[in-house]
Amino acid sequence: MAEVKVRPRIREEVSLKPDEVRKILIANEQFHLEDFTFSKRHNHFTIDIHPNHQHYWSPHASFNLEETEEGTIIRGIVGPKPNLWATFMVLYLSTIAGFTITAVIGSGMLSIGKSGTLLYVSPIFLVMFLVSYVASQIWKNKAASQTQQIKNFIKEALSKAE
Numbered sequence: 087m088a089e090v091k092v093r094p095r096i097r098e099e100v101s102l103k104p105d106e107v108r109k110i111l112i113a114n115e116q117f118h119l120e121d122f123t124f125s126k127r128h129n130h131f132t133i134d135i136h137p138n139h140q141h142y143w144s145p146h147a148s149f150n151l152e153e154t155e156e157g158t159i160i161r162g163i164v165g166p167k168p169n170l171w172a173t174f175m176v177l178y179l180s181t182i183a184g185f186t187i188t189a190v191i192g193s194g195m196l197s198i199g200k201s202g203t204l205l206y207v208s209p210i211f212l213v214m215f216l217v218s219y220v221a222s223q224i225w226k227n228k229a230a231s232q233t234q235q236i237k238n239f240i241k242e243a244l245s246k247a248e
Contacts, residue, residue, distance in 0.1 A: 094164050094233070096149050098244050101157040104129050107244075108151060114243040121235065131162075133239065135232050143170070143225040145233040147240070160244065164236050166229070177218045185211035 100107055111131065115124050121139065125132040129151040135144040149162020165171065185208050192205030 094237075096147070096160060096162045096164060096237070096240060098160045098240070099154075099157065100160070100244055104151040104153050104158045107158050107160065111243050114239070118239055122239065133236050134167075135236075139232070141228075143229045145229050145236060147236045149240070160240070164233055166226075174218065174222055178215065181211045181215040181218065184208075185215070 102110075108126070108129065112126070115122075119136075121136055123134045123136055125134075131147075131149055131151075133147040134140070143166070145164055146167045147162060147164040149160055152159045152161060166174075188204050188208040188211065192202045192208060195204060196202035
């Protein structure tokens with residue numbers, strides 16, 4: 087069965103200190119200014135697709151540089167923008183809750199001898215869930231090349247840190 091990656095994680099370890107890794111990432115930015123926009127605060131970085139190439143489904147990367155005894159761990163997430171992620175999570179949760187509530191109330195009504203017509207509504211929530219899931223997978227595939235572009239930037243920069 088294929089692995090379901092909801093939000094791909096970044097986790098890399100390098101032997102340099104966070105300040106050195108930060109300098110390498112900043113130096114590498116100059117080669118990708120037409121592709122990405124960068125934001126950094128101390129040891130936290132975000133990478134977005136440049137507005138000229140951006141569409142609604144464009145990915146967003148957010149990662150931290152964490153100091154360890156051996157060097158630095160780069161840990162973060164590459165995935166949809168936080169507002170898009172939140173929208174789909176609300177959609178998923180509301181359709182699951184709608185299904186559960188209508189199924190429980192409908193079966194309860196049937197068990198006490200009343201009309202269980204609410205049971206006919208519950209599959210609508212399942213269909214809504216499946217449609218939203220399929221849509222998210224289609225749009226995830228639309229953003230796959232840009233997601234890979236961000237991952238390649240990070241790996242390329244970190245290869246210089248080795």
